[in-house]
Amino acid sequence: MNEFCKAARIEKSATVDEGDLTLINAQALRPLAAEEVFVFRLAACDDQVDRDYERFTKECLETLAQLYVGKPVLKDHSWSAGVQTARVYAAQVETQSGVSRLVLRCYMPRTEGTAETIAAIESGMLRECSVGVAVARVTCSICGVNQLETLCKHGGGQEYDGKLCHFDLDDPRDAYEVSLVAVPAQKEAGIIKSKRYGGADPIENTDPPGGGPGDDTSWADKALLELEKNRFNLEGSEDETQTD
Numbered sequence: 001m002n003e004f005c006k007a008a009r010i011e012k013s014a015t016v017d018e019g020d021l022t023l024i025n026a027q028a029l030r031p032l033a034a035e036e037v038f039v040f041r042l043a044a045c046d047d048q049v050d051r052d053y054e055r056f057t058k059e060c061l062e063t064l065a066q067l068y069v070g071k072p073v074l075k076d077h078s079w080s081a082g083v084q085t086a087r088v089y090a091a092q093v094e095t096q097s098g099v100s101r102l103v104l105r106c107y108m109p110r111t112e113g114t115a116e117t118i119a120a121i122e123s124g125m126l127r128e129c130s131v132g133v134a135v136a137r138v139t140c141s142i143c144g145v146n147q148l149e150t151l152c153k154h155g156g157g158q159e160y161d162g163k164l165c166h167f168d169l170d171d172p173r174d175a176y177e178v179s180l181v182a183v184p185a186q187k188e189a190g191i192i193k194s195k196r197y198g199g200a201d202p203i204e205n206t207d208p209p210g211g212g213p214g215d216d217t218s219w220a221d222k223a224l225l226e227l228e229k230n231r232f233n234l235e236g237s238e239d240e241t242q243t244d
């Protein structure tokens with residue numbers, strides 16, 4: 001299985017209507033009023049070949065949409081308490097000009113603690129985000145081999161008989177989180193993307209020294225454990241922070 005973090009983008013903040021409130025309140029412990037919540041949309045992963053010569057299949061995006069509802073929005077992939085800022089309350093695949101894109105709709109309570117983050121999103125300082133998901137199939141477009149079972153000899157971005165090689169990400173097993181990341185002045189530098197391989201050794205090993213498959217497994221385990229813990233923490237803190 002492969003865990004991926006892919007760059008994404010905060011599209012825009014949106015207004016809260018009755019439909020949103022119903023979905024939000026399916027996640028919250030007590031009913032929240034429209035003026036108590038801030039909502040925004042994340043244009044997450046799409047089905048286009050990206051800079052790593054990988055693409056999510058449309059079926060993969062559809063399943064990810066289901067997996068993402070209820071999952072946390074973090075800052076910089078950090079699970080520590082206090083940085084969990086928002087939660088995904090709805091997700092769907094939207095197709096425009098032939099591009100299918102996973103759109104996550106997120107909310108956070110308007111409190112003193114979240115005011116700074118909300119201001120950062122509204123002003124465009126927090127603009128980029130990155131999704132952390134796990135897939136079980138990474139298929140070579142040239143030979144059809146699942147790279148998690150057998151590594152083929154083809155390289156992404158290389159041409160073979162006039163066909164450009166890329167890899168299809170499919171069979172999603174989990175969506176752990178989506179993270180907001182601050183954008184430095186340089187546009188390119190703001191895009192964070194990292195790959196975490198949990199299966200066979202990757203062709204291109206970009207792990208930092210000391211990293212390896214062991215770390216990858218613990219990353220996913222840790223994410224799952226924190227998801228369980230935060231399920232209770234977030235609900236508790238939401239309840240508490242809304243009292244005044």
Ligand SMILES: [Zn+2]
Binds near residue numbers: 141142143152153
């Ligand atoms: Zn191949």
